[in-house]
Amino acid sequence: MRNFGLIANYTNVKSEVNFGTPAQPIIRNLNGLSEEAFNLTFYFENDRVSARVSLSDRDEFQRNATSRAGNDLDFTESATNMDFSAAYTFSERLKFTLEAINLTDEYRTDLMDSVAGRLENYQHTGTQYYLGVQFSY
Numbered sequence: 001m002r003n004f005g006l007i008a009n010y011t012n013v014k015s016e017v018n019f020g021t022p023a024q025p026i027i028r029n030l031n032g033l034s035e036e037a038f039n040l041t042f043y044f045e046n047d048r049v050s051a052r053v054s055l056s057d058r059d060e061f062q063r064n065a066t067s068r069a070g071n072d073l074d075f076t077e078s079a080t081n082m083d084f085s086a087a088y089t090f091s092e093r094l095k096f097t098l099e100a101i102n103l104t105d106e107y108r109t110d111l112m113d114s115v116a117g118r119l120e121n122y123q124h125t126g127t128q129y130y131l132g133v134q135f136s137y
Helices: none
Strands: 004-012 036-045 049-058 061-064 074-076 079-089 094-101 108-112 118-123 128-135
Touching: none
Parallel strands: none
Antiparallel strands: 004 036, 036 049, 049 079, 061 074, 074 108, 079 094, 094 128, 108 118
């Protein structure tokens, strides 16, 4: 399987932080930290062509340990994203590129209150495509 490769990682983290006081502790996870996450990238490369497909997955994560308006916390739902990129080197001076971001058409959903799960922010960027040409002289 010459010219093919795989890059992978997996992370599992447990954290406890006191966002309150010693007398009235509020024990939560560290802000912005997912308990589990992984990334996979499959690639092919030679002198003329390179292509990559990447997949990333992240558990939900807490954004604020103490929310506003009486909610217990703010958090973002889990997400799985897939991206693709490719390049073709036509000559020493000319190269063409293609990128496709968010092939899974993933939405970002931010919620307030771990019990009620009230919607705070809902973003949908859709799949994005980029074509490029690089010329050097």
